Amino acid sequence: MSKLHWPPARASDLPAISAIAARIHPDLPESPDVFAEKMRLYPEGCRVLVADDRIVGYGLAHPWKQHRVPPLDGFLERLPDDADCLYVHDVAVLPDRRGGAARAYVATIEDLARSTGIATLALVSVYATRPLWERFGFRPVTADAELRAKLASYGESATYMLRDLAAT
Numbered sequence: 408m409s410k411l412h413w414p415p416a417r418a419s420d421l422p423a424i425s426a427i428a429a430r431i432h433p434d435l436p437e438s439p440d441v442f443a444e445k446m447r448l449y450p451e452g453c454r455v456l457v458a459d460d461r462i463v464g465y466g467l468a469h470p471w472k473q474h475r476v477p478p479l480d481g482f483l484e485r486l487p488d489d490a491d492c493l494y495v496h497d498v499a500v501l502p503d504r505r506g507g508a509a510r511a512y513v514a515t516i517e518d519l520a521r522s523t524g525i526a527t528l529a530l531v532s533v534y535a536t537r538p539l540w541e542r543f544g545f546r547p548v549t550a551d552a553e554l555r556a557k558l559a560s561y562g563e564s565a566t567y568m569l570r571d572l573a574a575t
């Protein structure tokens with residue numbers, strides 16, 4: 408497969424992003440307004456995967472504070488002035504378009520972080536994706552009570568993970 412590109416999402420991509428989210432995350436629903444807010448607050452981090460002229464995946468990331476997890480389906484309101492990580496909120500790709508997609512998205516977000524002086528990536532791993540993220544250099548972080556409470560809305564398997572870009 409040729410190198411996968413993740414161009415910035417456009418506002419008109421929102422219905423396609425919401426449709427993929429509803430299909431891939433039926434048990435972790437989020438409203439289109441919540442996606443739209445992220446696209447408005449940090450368009451550079453909101454990317455789509457396009458194949459054959461249609462959107463087959465999306466990835467959403469934004470500057471945030473380490474060890475803090477935005478509630479699922481909640482508004483960010485504003486980005487922190489003293490952000491110390493790029494938080495990958497979600498990446499989802501239609502099943503028949505998987506294979507190299509997450510790797511390319513992470514590389515895109517890594518470039519974005521480095522170019523903005525951010526040295527850490529963060530995410531919440533859901534389902535059984537922890538080994539996948541470990542493959543890309545993310546490491547699970549022991550959650551304190553406050554973080555555990557925030558993770559609850561992401562389901563039982565939720566694991567908070569960080570990747571130090573200086574170390575790789």
Ligand SMILES: CC(C)(COP(=O)(O)OP(=O)(O)OC[C@H]1O[C@@H](n2cnc3c(N)ncnc32)[C@H](O)[C@@H]1OP(=O)(O)O)[C@@H](O)C(=O)NCCC(=O)NCCS
Binds near residue numbers: 431506530533
């Ligand atoms: C997560 C998702 C985007 C990954 O897309 P993808 O195109 O399959 O990802 P990639 O092929 O780029 O990367 C996966 C890497 O992890 C490996 N991998 C895949 N599943 C794995 C697993 N269960 N355990 C360990 N490694 C795994 C792959 O071999 C690959 O590594 P490689 O590039 O060295 O071969 C896709 O599976 C998806 O949309 N899943 C549903 C939504 C989801 O779970 N999103 C993540 C929320 S945290």
